[in-house]
Amino acid sequence: MGTDNSISRRSFIGAASAAAAAATMAALAGCAPTSKEESLASTDPTSWDEEADLVIIGCGGCGSSAAISAAENGASVIVLEAATTMGGSAVLCAGSFVAAGTKMQADAGITDDPDLYLSDVKGFLGDATIERAGDDWKLFEMQAREGAATVDWLQAMGVEFNGPLPYPLHSADRLHVLTPTAGEWPKALQPRMEELGVQVHFRTPAERLITDENGRVAGVAASGRKYRANKGVLIAAGGMDSNVEMKKKYYSSAIAGIAAANGFNDGSGYKMAQMVGADITDLTDATSNLMRTSGPGPDAGITQKQKWMPYGLSNAGAILVNSAGERFCDEELSDKDLIPLCEAQPDRQCWMVYDEAVARNFRDFPNMIVSSLSGVGWGTVEDFIERGGIVTGDTIEDVAAQAGIDATGLTSQIDKWNKACKDAIDEDFGRKTFGREEAGTLGAGLSTPPFYIHGPIHAECNQSWASLAITENFEVKNVEGDVIPGLYSGGQMGHGLSPIAGGGHGGTMCWAFTSGRLAGKHIASL
Numbered sequence: 216m217g218t219d220n221s222i223s224r225r226s227f228i229g230a231a232s233a234a235a236a237a238a239t240m241a242a243l244a245g246c247a248p249t250s251k252e253e254s255l256a257s258t259d260p261t262s263w264d265e266e267a268d269l270v271i272i273g274c275g276g277c278g279s280s281a282a283i284s285a286a287e288n289g290a291s292v293i294v295l296e297a298a299t300t301m302g303g304s305a306v307l308c309a310g311s312f313v314a315a316g317t318k319m320q321a322d323a324g325i326t327d328d329p330d331l332y333l334s335d336v337k338g339f340l341g342d343a344t345i346e347r348a349g350d351d352w353k354l355f356e357m358q359a360r361e362g363a364a365t366v367d368w369l370q371a372m373g374v375e376f377n378g379p380l381p382y383p384l385h386s387a388d389r390l391h392v393l394t395p396t397a398g399e400w401p402k403a404l405q406p407r408m409e410e411l412g413v414q415v416h417f418r419t420p421a422e423r424l425i426t427d428e429n430g431r432v433a434g435v436a437a438s439g440r441k442y443r444a445n446k447g448v449l450i451a452a453g454g455m456d457s458n459v460e461m462k463k464k465y466y467s468s469a470i471a472g473i474a475a476a477n478g479f480n481d482g483s484g485y486k487m488a489q490m491v492g493a494d495i496t497d498l499t500d501a502t503s504n505l506m507r508t509s510g511p512g513p514d515a516g517i518t519q520k521q522k523w524m525p526y527g528l529s530n531a532g533a534i535l536v537n538s539a540g541e542r543f544c545d546e547e548l549s550d551k552d553l554i555p556l557c558e559a560q561p562d563r564q565c566w567m568v569y570d571e572a573v574a575r576n577f578r579d580f581p582n583m584i585v586s587s588l589s590g591v592g593w594g595t596v597e598d599f600i601e602r603g604g605i606v607t608g609d610t611i612e613d614v615a616a617q618a619g620i621d622a623t624g625l626t627s628q629i630d631k632w633n634k635a636c637k638d639a640i641d642e643d644f645g646r647k648t649f650g651r652e653e654a655g656t657l658g659a660g661l662s663t664p665p666f667y668i669h670g671p672i673h674a675e676c677n678q679s680w681a682s683l684a685i686t687e688n689f690e691v692k693n694v695e696g697d698v699i700p701g702l703y704s705g706g707q708m709g710h711g712l713s714p715i716a717g718g719g720h721g722g723t724m725c726w727a728f729t730s731g732r733l734a735g736k737h738i739a740s741l
């Protein structure tokens with residue numbers, strides 16, 4: 216892979232980029248389109264610095280797959296990446312892929328196919344979601360039909376998966392989890408890009424799309440250079456996860472300030488696309504703000520009430536406390552209401568506290584703590600203990616000391632909580648659940664050693680669901696629904712209104728790599 220790897224050159228490009236990006240972002244405020252003269256000014260062929268059949272913005276899961284696939288199909292490729300390394304959110308995540316009909320499944324004797332997968336998803340998403348997706352449901356069908364080929368393709372390049380693992384509400388074991396962590400897949404894809412002659416420019420944030428006199432997207436401006444795309448430009452620049460202003464505008468002020476897992480996904484891709492008339496869709500859902508523990512590995516999400524499971528930790532009797540050992544909320548609130556309260560605690564962090572009676576419910580499938588523990592997929596209490604995300608002790612004092620929580624405060628809080636459970640009245644926060652009968656914890660409070668403290672837990676924006684409107688050929692559509700010639704998208708930035716995310720953990724990663732693989736192949740064929 217041709218890369219700008221020399222330190223002096225990278226430093227130069229990085230500094231130039233920062234200044235240019237700042238100027239561009241200032242110009243972009245309010246997302247006003249540039250004047251026609253300004254975009255046409257760049258079309259003089261003599262002014263291009265580099266050219267390729269395909270220019271890709273973003274070298275995460277989608278961009279790198281598209282680069283390899285396009286190059287495998289005979290296209291020359293340039294990739295512009297804002298960060299210093301490849302991977303994007305796709306290396307920070309838990310690495311779960313849902314795919315039906317993989318070679319791994321066949322080797323394990325698992326019978327599965329895309330129709331079964333689609334029928335499972337239709338069953339648990341319900342007609343309303345599928346109706347809302349409209350024609351974009353076809354994008355989800357594409358993922359269901361092509362996801363297995365993507366997993367096989369990645370494996371053939373040397374990417375390793377754990378599984379296939381079972382998945383609640385899915386009738387076959389179809390969860391494939393990158394192993395040992397999601398951070399490893401570039402070790403297989405980067406050499407493949409190099410072998411295929413893909414040019415990757417790191418520290419090169421794309422700033423603007425360049426259109427020709429017919430309105431066709433002809434190239435990209437980045438770091439003071441112009442990259443001509445003879446067949447097309449693919450925007451695979453992730454979401455608006457770290458852009459507080461955009462999240463305020465498109466979602467809500469309450470969640471806009473929550474830190475992003477990936478600071479490079481700053482919404483610049485949407486802005487560039489909007490400037491050439493692109494439509495943004497799927498703004499109705501909130502950003503995915505996972506409660507994340509900082510202990511074990513890159514992603515150790517923890518949700519209060521797994522929608523896939525009969526009950527979650529708090530529902531079974533766990534409580535949330537701050538560093539003083541004090542509760543601060545009804546733990547059964549929805550994530551949307553709970554997260555701002557967690558954010559308001561000292562150092563924006565909290566801990567989940569429970570006892571053995573609660574913990575014994577989270578040791579086996581399908582009652583896991585979280586659906587996306589790095590390298591593991593569904594994580595049990597033991598999976599978290601092994602990775603350092605949970606401390607245990609025979610006394611509250613001991614476990615509080617290990618977690619760095621005020622032991623006196625926690626002891627008196629647990630006494631109070633135990634009384635609330637006995638009386639079934641939470642005078643402080645009005646919580647209505649005090650354990651569950653089927654979990655063996657109803658009214659029991661937290662009194663069975665050993666005790667467990669899980670955390671610290673932080674709220675984090677993992678991805679925003681906004682999407683460019685795209686066709687089944689990954690062509691970006693304008694607000695009138697017409698294709699913008701020369702412009703393509705996939706991954707987190709391009710999935711339309713399809714319920715790819717609603718299909719559960721593993722849907723978005725599978726889409727990132729699948730849409731990249733197919734988009735690259737399609738653009739190469741033009």
Ligand SMILES: Cc1cc2nc3c(=O)[nH]c(=O)nc-3n(C[C@H](O)[C@H](O)[C@H](O)COP(=O)(O)OP(=O)(O)OC[C@H]3O[C@@H](n4cnc5c(N)ncnc54)[C@H](O)[C@@H]3O)c2cc1C
Pocket residue numbers: 272273274275276277278295296297298301302303304305306307308309310311312419420421422451452453454476477479480481482483484513514587676677678705706707708720721722723724725727
């Ligand atoms: C903590 C966490 C856990 C997750 N767990 C899962 C999971 O288990 N399963 C699942 O399916 N999904 C999961 N996701 C979501 C998944 O990681 C994303 O859906 C996926 O990475 C999207 O791939 P992408 O290629 O579209 O974007 P990314 O992989 O984020 O790549 C986008 C790239 O574009 C670059 N970029 C941005 N702007 C520019 C610009 N202007 N110019 C040049 N480059 C730019 C970025 O630096 C980045 O490298 C998780 C996400 C996070 C953060």
